[in-house]
């Protein structure tokens with residue numbers, strides 16, 4: 001055993017039948033088959049070394065003869081290896097699979113003597129314990145009604161065993177009604193006891209969690225959530241998402257896959273991904289927070305219609321999507337926005353927000369280093385201010401995507417170049433057009449073609465925007481909708497006798513929840529929350545090749 005420089009341990013251990021040089025450096029566990037015990041030369045099975053970053057080790061366990069193997073396989077291993085199994089230890093680590101999925105792989109090392117095993121196990125455990133970002137105690141909320149109603153089973157079968165293996169303690173709460181988790185976080189949860197919150201469910205459940213946490217942080221810090229101009233305080237707890245919903249776009253866009261095991265592993269290794277949050281107000285009254293999609297028109301209508309079809313499960317969105325496409329309503333109103341200035345990135349970039357994104361880092365640093373500049377921008381509140389732009393028109397859809405909103409239905413998302421943590425949202429305006437053109441736009445969400453490269457679509461990267469539907473400029477538009485609906489409809493229809501579209505009122509789809517008001521004021525809060533994620537990783541060069549390292 002040697003200890004040169006940064007090398008902590010170097011030993012000859014066995015992996016299966018092969019003798020290996022195994023080393024533990026400060027950040028890397030490496031095992032390499034000794035050339036003498038391998039074949040002389042094999043072109044497809046070279047004597048490659050296998051390395052695992054300590055940051056991606058889940059846990060290490062000592063093997064015991066009585067570990068519950070009742071099929072005799074333990075005895076067989078012992079006989080085959082000619083070793084005492086009490087000398088073995090197993091390292092569980094993250095292994096990358098295709099399409100951003102992670103799995104828990106394991107490798108068992110056999111030592112020549114017990115003291116050496118103790119040394120190895122102790123050293124690895126010491127290194128793991130030194131990783132301060134790993135959560136030790138988590139508060140878990142499960143929505144039993146999400147998606148296909150499998151949240152509880154997914155957690156119990158796929159996630160809880162991994163948390164147990166990694167030594168993560170949990171308090172698990174199965175929600176009893178909508179907003180149960182939000183209310184619990186707002187008032188009851190003893191947040192000081194936890195290093196993070198885990199949400200088992202879909203985008204709506206995640207929305208509950210952030211509403212509870214953000215609200216609690218503002219209350220504790222004396223911030224008035226009703227003031228659209230006040231900067232919000234960031235919370236300290238990270239949030240993990242175990243996808244079990246219908247769209248799961250927040251999980252997909254921050255991890256790259258909707259896979260419970262992958263998400264659980266990102267939680268265990270203590271990843272951290274900051275995320276922008278939009279606050280939505282109506283006349284200085286707080287309505288909601290949004291992290292993914294704020295959609296008026298098409299996406300608002302799809303959501304409203306699909307809520308009546310919840311019993312259909314995730315398929316409700318497809319059915320409502322087709323129905324709303326055929327209905328072809330357009331909406332009149334005024335959109336004002338404050339363009340994002342002095343930042344990197346545009347909504348038409350070819351580059352994507354990926355793990356370690358430099359655009360998010362740059363813009364985030366700029367906003368935290370020069371808050372006065374941000375405040376000046378934000379305080380440019382007056383409608384007359386030259387920074388604000390105003391567009392009046394007829395729209396089929398008004399969407400604000402604070403991140404790509406990628407999901408299995410649209411793997412590149414509503415705004416493919418949007419960033420998770422750059423302090424901006426992409427405001428997408430789809431003007432009134434024919435059904436055929438709108439279909440072209442929609443279908444481009446599912447292909448490589450640019451959905452913004454159409455004359456009736458425009459996209460702006462903004463820090464803040466407002467929307468006011470026509471005829472509802474001053475008072476509560478909700479009241480107007482209820483009192484004057486028929487009168488307004490006939491007026492608009494007389495204005496446009498042969499348009500072929502039906503003018504109407506829509507609702508805002510706010511991360512999958514329907515807003516009660518249509519006139520809204522939206523402001524982006526840069527990197528307000530953190531997730532147990534790292535953004536979508538760039539694929540490795542040889543990702544799709546089988547692992548040649550099997551010893």
Ligand SMILES: Nc1ncnc2c1ncn2[C@@H]1O[C@H](COP(=O)(O)OP(=O)(O)OP(=O)(O)O)[C@@H](O)[C@H]1O
Pocket residue numbers: 142143144145146147148174175176177178179180200201202203204205206208244245246247248249512
């Ligand atoms: N115990 C419960 N009973 C009924 N509804 C609940 C319960 N717990 C949470 N909810 C509500 O269920 C709604 C839908 O949940 P969720 O978002 O998890 O699933 P989904 O709608 O199927 O998925 P997605 O939002 O990804 O499309 C949320 O608005 C949430 O507030």
Ligand SMILES: CCCCCCCCCCCCC/C=C/[C@@H](O)[C@H](CO)NC(C)=O
Pocket residue numbers: 202203204246247248249292293299303317321322325405407409410413414442443445446509510511512513
């Ligand atoms: C007629 C062909 C239509 C193809 C259209 C494909 C476009 C899909 C784009 C989906 C974007 C979803 C954005 C996510 C929004 C979530 O916040 C929300 C709640 O989960 N989900 C929905 C569907 O509103």
Ligand SMILES: [Ca+2]
Pocket residue numbers: 276401402403418419420421422423424425
């Ligand atoms: Ca953003």
